[in-house]
Amino acid sequence: MRLRPWSRILLSLASGLAMAGGVLANEFEPAELPATVVLEGEPASGSDLPVEVVPLGADDEFQRLSGDYPGIADCSAVCNDCPTWTVRTGIVFLRRDNQDSLVLTNGxxxxxxxxxxxxxxxxxxxVTAILHGVLDTAWDLDVTYFGVSDFQNTAGSAGATAFFSNPTINFGGLAVASEYRSRINSTELNLRRDxxxxxxxxxxxxxxEISDVLSSDIGGGANHSVNVDNHLYGFQFGGQALLLHRGQFSIDAVVKxxxxxxxADQSTNTTGIGGALPAFSVRDGNAAFIGELGVTGAYSINDRWTIRGGYQAIWVDGIALAPDQIDDSDLVTGAATLDTSGHPIYHGFTLAAELGW
Known part of the structure; x- marks a missing residue:
């Protein structure tokens, strides 16, 4: 499996987040500040009463820094009534990029x-559900699901004379219409610890689960379609860092x-194409990589309700995509190999309501 440069960068970001969280979490070391000097028997200016001199201690220094850096200082705050459950329900808005561009027809x-x-x-x-303090330990358990089932686009070519399959399908000048559809579903179960x-x-x-379907209608009398399914199972690690916390507003970043x-498997189907097999398929297994990066802002309405919105990007490397299978699938003999060089990027926005109790 080829891990592209961005995947190595993503792994480095995980270490960077951990370091950032550690730096933000360290208590500020108070400087050795001298106590105010008042001569014995001399009242402080503007007062007839003696002044008790109190050295500036760690708590006072922390409060002073809190005024200068409220976002950092609030990082050490601990909730007084921590929830047992946290549930988030919302919506994702995703698009898919970073796919090889292949030519399907002329015209x-x-x-x-x-x-x-x-x-x-x-x-x-x-949807996310988090159980805090599993079995009275310091660990939390979270389950997260998201899915987009209607990625879809169409394109047509007038006067085409060839469809570039293996082998090429030649015909008189015809209109060709292609439809490309895909979906993604992700479910994860994580243990978390602060x-x-x-x-x-x-x-x-x-x-x-990632599915791809590419179908092409050739002149209304012939059809070529490729259906691909990817089933990915694996373990992940990562971290979440609180970047800013000011009053009711906070920003965090997550890397996985x-x-x-x-x-993975693919099936190729044809109708109305002379000399082509009507159907054949192939399946295979391979290693793949998934990395995720997200930044989320949250606003606490009260002790129970929070509104969250952010941006996330998911890199997937080592999957089968429908267009990539065309050159590796012989329509005459049915001989086929599975091309798992796909490396799409899913990215977009998230919006959710959070309830803790």
Whole structure:
């Protein structure tokens, strides 16, 4: 499996978040400040009463710094009535990028994978449930699910004379219409622990399903389609760092990374194409990588309710995508290999309501 440069950078970010959380969480070391000097028998200026001299201690220094750096100082705050459960329900808006562009047809307006790209943000559900203090320990257990099921785009070519499959399908000048659809579903189960007031480490299991379907109608009388499914199972680790906390508002960042087993399969189907098999399929397993980076802002309405919104990006490396299978699937013999070089990026916005009790 090839880990691209961005995946190595993502792993470095996890270490950086941990270091940032540790730095923010350290208590400020009070400077050795001299006590105010008052001569014995001399009252303080503006007063007839003697002044009791109190050295500036650690608590006073911390309060002074709190005024200068409230976002950092609040990082050490501890909740007085911590919830047992935290539940978040909301929505994700994602688009998919970073896909190889292949040419599918000729014609006046050739159909390419780039033209079929998923440039629109599509919505899907987002749900998280966190059980705090599992079995009266310092560990929390969280379950998170999100999914987007309607990535979709179409493109057409008038006057095309060839569809670039293996082998190429040749025909008289015809209109070709292609439709590309995809979906992603992600479920994860993590154990979390606060290693400092500003940094939470996490590790767990994640299950991701990614499906791709590319179908092309050739002149209304023939059809070529590729259906791909990726089933990814693996363990991930990561961390969450509190970057800012001022009053009711906070900002945190999260990084996750994991190596997965991808059990993928593809099926190719044709109708109305002379000499082509009507259907054949292939399946294989390979290693894959998933990394996630997110930044979220939160506003606490009261002790129970919080509104959260942010941005997340998910890198997936080592999966099968429908267009990549066309060159590796012989329509005449049915011989096929599974191309798992896909490396899409899903990114977009999140919005959720949080309830703790």
């Amino acid at each position: 006046a307006t050739p159909i390419t994978v780039d033209r079929l790209g998923f440039r629109d943000y599509e919505a899907g559900p987002l 290693w400092s007031p500003c940094f939470t480490a996490l590790a767990g299991f994640r299950w991701v 990374a994991g190596v997965y087993r991808n059990q």
